[in-house]
Amino acid sequence: MATEYFNEMYEAGAVRAPYARLEDWTRAMPAEFRQMKQAEAEALFRRIGITFAVYGEGGDPDRLIPFDMFPRVFTQSEWRRLERGVKQRARALNAFLLDVYGRGEIIRAGRIPARLVYQNEAYERAAAGFIPPRGVYSHIVGVDLVRTGPDDFFVLEDNCRTPSGVSYMLENREIMMRMFPALFRENRIEPVDGYPDLLRRTLASVAPAKCGGEPTVVILTPGHFNSAYYEHSFLADLMGVELVEGADLFVEGGFVWMRTTEGPKRVDVIYRRIDDAFLDPLCFRPESMLGVPGLMDVYRSGGVTICSAPGSGVADDKAIYTYVPEMIRFYLGEEPVLQNVPTWQCGRTDDLKYVVENLCDLVVKEVHGSGGYGMLVGPRSTSEQIEGFRARLLADPGNYIAQPTLALSTTPTFVNEGIAPRHVDLRPYCLVGERVELVPGGLTRVALTEGSLVVNSSQGGGVKDTWVLAE
Amino acid sequence: MLSRTADNLYWIARYMERAETTARLLEVGARIALMPSAGHGYRNEWDSLLRASGTAAGFAQKYGDPVQRNIESYLFFDRDNPSSVASCIERARENARIVRTALTTQVWDALNTAYQEMRQLERTARSELELTQITEWTMRQAAMMRGAIDATMLRNDGYDFLGLGYALERADSTARLMDVKYYVLLPRVDFVGSGLDNYQWQTLLRAMSAHRAFHWAYGGDITAGKIAHFLILNPQCPRSLVTATSAAMGHLDRLARGYGHHTSAQQRSHAMLAALMETTVEDIFDEGLHDFLSRFVREVGELTVLVHDAYLSGEAR
Numbered sequence: 001m002a003t004e005y006f007n008e009m010y011e012a013g014a015v016r017a018p019y020a021r022l023e024d025w026t027r028a029m030p031a032e033f034r035q036m037k038q039a040e041a042e043a044l045f046r047r048i049g050i051t052f053a054v055y056g057e058g059g060d061p062d063r064l065i066p067f068d069m070f071p072r073v074f075t076q077s078e079w080r081r082l083e084r085g086v087k088q089r090a091r092a093l094n095a096f097l098l099d100v101y102g103r104g105e106i107i108r109a110g111r112i113p114a115r116l117v118y119q120n121e122a123y124e125r126a127a128a129g130f131i132p133p134r135g136v137y138s139h140i141v142g143v144d145l146v147r148t149g150p151d152d153f154f155v156l157e158d159n160c161r162t163p164s165g166v167s168y169m170l171e172n173r174e175i176m177m178r179m180f181p182a183l184f185r186e187n188r189i190e191p192v193d194g195y196p197d198l199l200r201r202t203l204a205s206v207a208p209a210k211c212g213g214e215p216t217v218v219i220l221t222p223g224h225f226n227s228a229y230y231e232h233s234f235l236a237d238l239m240g241v242e243l244v245e246g247a248d249l250f251v252e253g254g255f256v257w258m259r260t261t262e263g264p265k266r267v268d269v270i271y272r273r274i275d276d277a278f279l280d281p282l283c284f285r286p287e288s289m290l291g292v293p294g295l296m297d298v299y300r301s302g303g304v305t306i307c308s309a310p311g312s313g314v315a316d317d318k319a320i321y322t323y324v325p326e327m328i329r330f331y332l333g334e335e336p337v338l339q340n341v342p343t344w345q346c347g348r349t350d351d352l353k354y355v356v357e358n359l360c361d362l363v364v365k366e367v368h369g370s371g372g373y374g375m376l377v378g379p380r381s382t383s384e385q386i387e388g389f390r391a392r393l394l395a396d397p398g399n400y401i402a403q404p405t406l407a408l409s410t411t412p413t414f415v416n417e418g419i420a421p422r423h424v425d426l427r428p429y430c431l432v433g434e435r436v437e438l439v440p441g442g443l444t445r446v447a448l449t450e451g452s453l454v455v456n457s458s459q460g461g462g463v464k465d466t467w468v469l470a471e
Numbered sequence: 472m473l474s475r476t477a478d479n480l481y482w483i484a485r486y487m488e489r490a491e492t493t494a495r496l497l498e499v500g501a502r503i504a505l506m507p508s509a510g511h512g513y514r515n516e517w518d519s520l521l522r523a524s525g526t527a528a529g530f531a532q533k534y535g536d537p538v539q540r541n542i543e544s545y546l547f548f549d550r551d552n553p554s555s556v557a558s559c560i561e562r563a564r565e566n567a568r569i570v571r572t573a574l575t576t577q578v579w580d581a582l583n584t585a586y587q588e589m590r591q592l593e594r595t596a597r598s599e600l601e602l603t604q605i606t607e608w609t610m611r612q613a614a615m616m617r618g619a620i621d622a623t624m625l626r627n628d629g630y631d632f633l634g635l636g637y638a639l640e641r642a643d644s645t646a647r648l649m650d651v652k653y654y655v656l657l658p659r660v661d662f663v664g665s666g667l668d669n670y671q672w673q674t675l676l677r678a679m680s681a682h683r684a685f686h687w688a689y690g691g692d693i694t695a696g697k698i699a700h701f702l703i704l705n706p707q708c709p710r711s712l713v714t715a716t717s718a719a720m721g722h723l724d725r726l727a728r729g730y731g732h733h734t735s736a737q738q739r740s741h742a743m744l745a746a747l748m749e750t751t752v753e754d755i756f757d758e759g760l761h762d763f764l765s766r767f768v769r770e771v772g773e774l775t776v777l778v779h780d781a782y783l784s785g786e787a788r
């Protein structure tokens with residue numbers, strides 16, 4: 001199958017404008033120098049401690065996500081369009097959440113089937129009827145985008161709960177600036193280092209009404225064995241807030257308190273990096289050791305804000321995803337700026353029939369899956385793999401969705417043999433509080449294996465610095 | 472500061488100091504074992520060493536008789552021994568990873584490097600490792616860590632919790648190291664004052680890197696009285712009980728001032744220091760060195776409980 005992939009640097013043999021200066025940069029770079037820089041980057045990552053801890057699999061528990069030094073570049077006008085699209089989506093998703101935990105207008109209007117919402121595992125009954133401060137549920141929306149042509153961007157999925165990876169966006173930039181200062185003088189690149197401050201302000205802006213004065217914000221982590229622990233501690237440090245575990249918090253007198261060396265201190269906003277199910281053992285899982293007993297009562301009585309709000313997951317479900325363009329029209333009265341990937345719901349008989357007949361051309365994913373696990377990339381699978389998958393699919397069709405295999409764009413990437421095109425995606429991080437904000441940049445993930453379309457770090461993916469050029 | 476963060480900092484320091492103590496114990500043991508010890512062989516000496524480090528039961532269960540090579544493994548590499556150098560460094564590093572942002576890059580570097588090098592040592596064939604090599608390596612890592620803390624950490628409450636960990640662990644370990652001497656001598660009281668007796672005292676001084684310092688401070692012959700004075704009562708000696716107690720008190724005072732309220736841990740540390748200041752070497756030998764040291768170790772234990780209640784448990788109001 002000879003698919004033409006859009007190369008973000010070269011188009012019809014010519015260098016596209018945003019990459020013009022990078023061509024000189026790579027041409028002037030001898031291989032030994034590049035290897036030296038690559039080693040330097042790795043040493044910096046290790047030194048700073050950005051590792052991705054993987055326990056229980058043997059080997060080095062502190063792994064690095066491979067970092068590719070070749071930046072990915074957007075022009076200002078490309079970015080403006082993406083920004084508009086991402087913010088639009090973030091607003092629509094929040095409007096949807098406010099609606100489905102309230103009157104459910106979109107369901108009454110017949111635009112989304114009630115079953116998909118109220119029977120959804122991620123729908124949190126404990127959250128129904130409660131309106132969080134400013135009506136915001138998902139305060140950090142990570143939108144996964146892919147590109148197939150100069151003007152063609154598709155949303156692969158939305159992440160409304162606790163999208164991770166933003167520390168890589170920040171660190172990749174830090175390291176590039178340290179290693180190649182000249183590049184940053186030649187190219188006028190929009191900064192991303194305002195993100196932690198924007199995040200802190202966003203979180204503070206949704207403090208509960210009962211909070212008088214400067215709100216106390218904390219990040220709630222499952223603990224140091226979590227693979228994203230580094231990111232949690234990194235963000236806490238840059239925002240100047242405490243990083244707490246469940247056991248550091250307790251509930252008393254209708255408020256949440258943290259245990260400090262100077263006695264209890266009241267907490268107003270919790271940016272949680274744990275799942276709903278582990279928030280409060282009294283409300284969700286009684287056997288959970290991670291949560292804070294009584295937290296949900298305080299939340300519902302307006303004593304503390306939880307970000308993202310419990311129940312936000314219902315908006316980023318892969319089955320709900322299909323309806324996001326509809327949400328944008330319904331709540332905002334706008335046409336979607338970013339396209340959805342056409343999606344077949346395997347739970348529907350007609351769709352399932354089509355999917356089963358075309359497995360070798362499709363990408364099939366679990367509705368609740370993530371991390372690139374449990375998915376089938378038809379064109380890149382053997383017939384045994386496809387047959388095996390077909391059996392699983394037919395056993396539980398409702399658990400799967402299918403999409404056409406997109407011709408993901410490529411960007412030049414340093415590989416052993418020199419420079420070669422590799423497929424990429426993009427995750428910008430949209431902040432929603434008093435205002436909707438987006439720093440100009442995001443996390444570019446790159447599939448380092450030749451021909452691979454799967455960019456997840458658990459499947460051999462790496463990361464790149466992502467540039468937005470100033471006008 | 473979160474109580475848990477304070478607790479992590481405190482334990483980073485305790486584990487690093489403990490790693491160093493274990494290495495020093497190993498060095499004492501190896502030196503004493505080099506002496507022809509009038510009849511009881513090295514078995515008793517190594518045994519006393521295990522008892523002083525509080526690991527005798529664990530060792531006996533795993534290896535049975537104290538054989539030097541096994542003891543070396545047990546005290547340096549064995550993860551089943553919570554006080555082994557490897558266990559201590561690993562735990563110190565894990566505690567540091569949790570509170571990574573409360574440490575400076577230099578402190579993290581020092582500790583992380585120690586950990587990475589230790590993993591390297593673990594992969595090295597034992598026949599290529601001399602005992603002195605690994606004990607000196609440990610002391611060097613511990614010194615790098617302290618140097619980094621001293622040179623780069625902000626003097627805030629976090630610094631005091633690190634300092635408190637070091638001081639309390641050191642108070643405890645100096646007392647325990649001295650007790651090794653007691654155990655070694657116990658079977659034959661008539662050795663007191665003999666050449667062997669003095670040799671053992673000197674070995675103890677060496678293990679505390681205090682051999683030269685002692686001569687500078689006292690001159691003349693080495694006597695049990697002088698050494699006891701040096702290691703217990705002399706504020707010039709960096710590892711003496713009085714120095715460690717006074718350091719703990721200093722950190723508790725600073726914390727109380729910074730937080731604006733007094734704690735019973737602080738009161739207790741003042742009382743302990745005052746008692747030490749009034750003690751003479753004669754008092755100590757009248758009480759019996761072993762009894763004195765045991766009592767001191769117990770008091771340090773009580774003080775650590777008070778510190779825990781006041782700051783680390785998160786239960787204080």
